[in-house]
Amino acid sequence: MLPQIKLLGDVDVAALSPLMRGMILAVSYADTQAGIGLTATGAMNRKFVHWAAVHFRWPGYTSEDLYSMNKVLNEADMPPLWAVRDMLSHLKLLRRKKDALLPTKRGRGFLARPKAFFDLIATHYLYSYIHDGQRQVDVRNRIRWWGVFLNLINLMSTSGCSLNELANELFPSESYPFIEEEMTVEDWTLRSEFRHGVIRPLCWLGLLHEDREGLTIWQEGTYHKTPLWVACLQLESDTQAQISVH
Secondary structure, eight states: OOOOOOOOOOHHHHHHHHHHHHHHHHHHHHHTSEEEEEESSSSHHHHHHHHHHHOOOOOOSSHHHHHOOOOSSOOGHHHHHHHHHHHHHTSSSSEETTTTEEOOOHHHHHHTHHHHHHHHHHHHHHOOOTTOOOOHHHHHHGGGGGHHHHHHHHHHHHHHOOHHHHHHSOOOOOOSSOOGOOOOHHHHHHHHHHIIIIIHHHHHHEEEEEEOOOTTTTTTTTTEOOOHHHHHHGGGGGGOOOOOOO
């Protein structure tokens, strides 16, 4: 059974969740700026993409991060925008009219009470959303493992844990603990799928925070639960000291 996501605590979802903050800001922009302009191919225009890069404050995708790699920004240059746009479309919070995305009546209701939408957004995004580069079959196969993933992370991230520590616990190999030079293609694939299919969605949703202070772009950070995790998840491991995953 999938762990239920139900927001009970009094937390600031816009401050803690990059995804919620991006969705709120995008609908607000569309509502106050006569829509989000679209290019001839249907992509969000550069004016909005630049605005989003500055105002979303998305970890790893700030305007400084993005402009260090691009002279100009198109929608394709800011991956978080894909998730934000997809979720807004899925929930019918924005609609396309000619060359712009405009807020719907439901979208304005979302602006007025974003917390009321959190459970729906979080459940779909975490358990059903297909990120770029993923396959629907992979998302479906992951369903039965989410309870294990969340309970393990719940325990290990209490004092902070790295991706390697989580992956070593979930996917032990003959070279345990992982020595990168000796990792097989299967090891790399499992760890990459775990990073992009589990850890990244949890961070983008705002349930995990990666502490990267003092690290280079190539170094792994340490993951910690945020107040949003505590406010919306009640897990078996809340009363356990350890969990078996093998």
